[in-house]
Amino acid sequence: MSAVSLFCLVFAYFALLLIVAWRTSRNATNDSFFIGNKSSNWKLVAFGMVGTTLSGVTFISVPGAVGRDGFGYAQVILGYVLGYVAVAYILLPLYYRLKLTSIYTYLDGRLGRRAYQSGAAFFILSRTLSASARLYLVVNILQLTILDSLGVPFWLTTLVILGMILLYTYEGGVKTIVWTDTLQTTGMVLGLLACAGWLLREMDLSPLASLAQMRDHDLTRWITSSVDSPAYFWKQVLAGFFIVLAMTGMDQEIMQKNISVKTLRDSQKNMLMLTLILTAVLLLFMFLGGLLTLYAPTVGIAAVGDKLFPAVVMGHMPALLQLIFFIGLVSALFPSADGAMTALTSTFCIDILGLQRRTDMAEPAKVRLRHHVHLAFCAIFLLLVLMFKWVDNASMVxxxxxxxxxxxxxxxxxxAFGILTGRAVRDRWVPLVALAGPALCYGIDVNQALLFGSYRLGLELLILNGCLVFAGLMLISKPATKAVHAVSSL
Incomplete structure (x- = not known):
């Protein structure tokens, strides 16, 4: 398929998103933007959140990693499942009881204003970096496969795509994203299934026969028993658990969609359905990675990692499959940024600027301020994606x-400190503790050989970081008053 045809496809898909955005953002208010008027359908939220959770990193990097790691990612998936159950039955009840719009408001009542702002600031930093990295991966593939041949520079590609995302999230926010994410998840899953089916047909294999061949090539290995390895089974399971606990349960982007559902019970059903669908889709991505690894040598493809999937599609699949691949890829692109941009705008407006507490501003003025913040985050995403372009990294995941x-x-x-303890912190010291945790982690990470010998930290770095911050908060804490005990028991 020609670059011009694929280029037209991207814009046709975007036009569809704009139609959805127009229909869902009519008469939208700040309440619609932040929490969807508390009227989102839990089934739509669950299915749409699959696309947000996976993004372009999963679409490209997880299949590409199978040749190196086998099905080892399944260890992390097991941890994900346990993490989603914990979010559904520990964190969601807390957020609904407190009737939160921003989940970081919990930290204000429980620990203090500095803790509240520290949590919001780290979310802004976390989501800005991770969402822009995910966005870069997909934009770069679009650039290399379509737009370079048309003479379009990378910076212009990034600017236009971010402009597209800005247009359909500008008014509706969460109310719009619940629907657009559903459309995008559908496109991503269709792309996955179509490509896997074509590979099976080309190699004349049934699913069971392909799994047998993957086993013969040692691709189905999924348990790592070496304690020293970063991929050790229990490290990966615990890491997966805490990744979901932090990146889902303590992430405003994901929780913003969950708390837009009317009742706690429906929100919990949403989380459990998300767990089932997400697990199935991730297993399919690994299966696709195995098929790609088997197929590539038969046609002389030497590409590995993030380059494997695009190389097979663009070099050997027919035009229709290329079309479907790009639908899936673009479907992975937009959730990487639209939900993040909306959640970052919400967090900055509510938690940093205190927009909901401002009684001196009329509603139109608040809407204008929210628009300005939204535009500012779009500009930050543009700068970060251009920065990632200068960084050469083999695997964005x-x-x-x-x-x-x-x-x-x-x-x-x-x-964890707020929920598990009843102690009060000296609030002014909290930002220093929050910064000290990552700084200590970095020092430990770069000196692993000196500190641990052959043992290597992997994804459990997140757990270590959380434990260091927890310990630091204990050091600056004291027994709580009755009021603090009342908040911590909610």
Whole structure:
């Protein structure tokens, strides 16, 4: 398929998103933008959140990693399942009882204003870095496969795509994203199934026969028993558990959609359905990775990692499959940024600027301020994507997980301290503790050989970070008053 045809496809898809945005954002208010008027359908939220959770990193990097790691990612998936259950039955009841719009408001009542602002600030840093890294991965593939041949520079590609996302999130926010994410998840899953089916037909294999061949090539290995390895089974399971606890349960982008559902019971059903669908889709991504690894040598493809899937599609699949692949890829692109941009706008407006507490501003003025913040985050995304273009990294999934280990650790420590203890902190010291955790983690990470010998930290860096922040909060805490005990028991 020609680059021009694929280019037209991207814009046709975007036009469809704009139609959805127009229909869902009519008469939208700040309440619609932040929490969807508390009227989102839990089934739509659950299905749409699959696309937000997976993004372009999963679409490209998880299949590409199978040749190196086998099905080892299944260890992390097991931890994900346990984490989603914990979010559904520990954190969601807390958020609904307190009737939160921003989940970081909990930290204000429980620990203090500095803790509240520290949590919001680390979310802003975390989500800005990780969402822009995910966005870069997909934009770069679009650039290399379509737009380079048309003479379009990378910076212009990024600017236009972010402009598209800005247009359909500008008014409706969460109310719009619940529907657009559903459309995008559908496109992503269709792309996955179509490509897997074509590979099976080309190799004349049934699913069971392909699994047998993967086993013969040692691709189905999924348990790592070496304690020293970063991929050790229990490390990966615990890491998966805490990644979900921090990156879902303590993440405003994901929780913003959950608390837009009217009742706690429906929100919990949403989380459990998300767990089932997400697990199935992730297993299918690994299966696709096995098929790609088997197929590539038969046609002389030497590409590995993030380059494997696009190389097979663009070099050997027919035009229709290329079309479906790009639908899936673009479907992975937009959830990488639209929900993040909306959640970042919400967090900055509510938690940093205190927009909901401002009685001196009329509603139109608040809407204008929210628009300005939304535009500012769009500009920040543009700068970060251009920065990632200058960084040569073999696997963006590894980079994203590394970033989250440093930036979500303080959130994990803050929420764990608030929920698990009844102690009060000296609020003015909280920002220093929140910064000290990642700094200590970095020192430990770069000196692993000296500190641990052959043992290597992997994804459990997030857990270590959270524990260091928790310990620091204990050091600056004191027995709580009755009022604090009342908040911590909610």
């Amino acid at each position: 590894g980079l994203v997980l590394k970033l989250t280990g440093y930036t979500y650790g303080p959130l994990l420590g803050l929420f």
